Amino acid sequence: RNPGRFNLQRQEAIIGNARASDYYVAAVYREKASGARSDRPELLRMIEDLQPGEVVIAEKIDRISRLPLLEAERLVDAIKAKGARLAVPGIVDLSELAEASSGVAKVVLQGVQDMLLRVALQIARDDFEDRRERQRQGIDLAK
Template sequence: MFVRAYLRASTIEQDASRARAALEQFAASHDRVIAAEYLENASGARVDRPELLRLLKDARKGDVLLVESIDRLSRLPVEDWQRLKAAIDAKGLRIVALDLPTSHQGISDTRGDEFTNRMLGAINSMLVEMMAAIARKDYEQRRERQAQGIDKAKAEGKYKGRPVDADLHKRITELLKAGLGIRATARHADCSTTTVLRIRDAIT
């Protein structure tokens, strides 16, 4: 059994590796080790995530796709989720999520009779679908609340957007023009790579 751990955070500022210890402890509790790790900072609402696509390319039938929770795997609209789920199923991957106990049988050595296995498999599949739908709904509600908050602030004349840091903008521009890469520029300017990319796109 080959266990592939997928760890995702939404932005560069967040730590995608945060759940590593919990995933390793879970695998060890089932006498398994994580054989491959796929780590990335990308929105779960995007289907074109390089590390997730690499995991699917590497996967073989019977492998375990280990995640902290289903929302680390997907916050996708239903059509995109169905395509992703179909790709996972086509590869013969078994989704195991720490917060979904019915999925834990996928990493366990225990095997019941065929009827019990099929019943547990059907229940787990239903719960995975439900949690994926909840994850998407949560994403949409947070985006809606954010937009409403911005609209209200604008109506009250309180929303100015993010203030421009002229000194930081100048520093990043100088570093980029000097030929430094995105990560090196972020390190020297003491900012996120997202900020560097935004400024780079504005000046090109």
């Protein structure tokens, strides 16, 4: 098995789904650094390149960040500050519904969207820490 081939197939499927949903794919950024780092060159380049109204599509939330929650939120805020939004398959996206709403409904929908994203970011961090701890335990057992 060639894991790289499967990753490429998943990326191509995501790009195909985006195009099928009438999105224009402006660029594809392939990061090699860990999501637990904030100084990832491709991520920083992507944020720099963002234009208002664009959508960042990530395969999974941990492809965007495995950082502690506050740092992950700063990263998402940097995307939002460019006038863009984040879309991750598997995370409910209420942004269009929120934009079409007003008053209390808009505030509630935006709040729920932010909460879902925060929960997903925290789960990604917790998973990273759990894996790191199990790896450390495995290394200790092997000594």
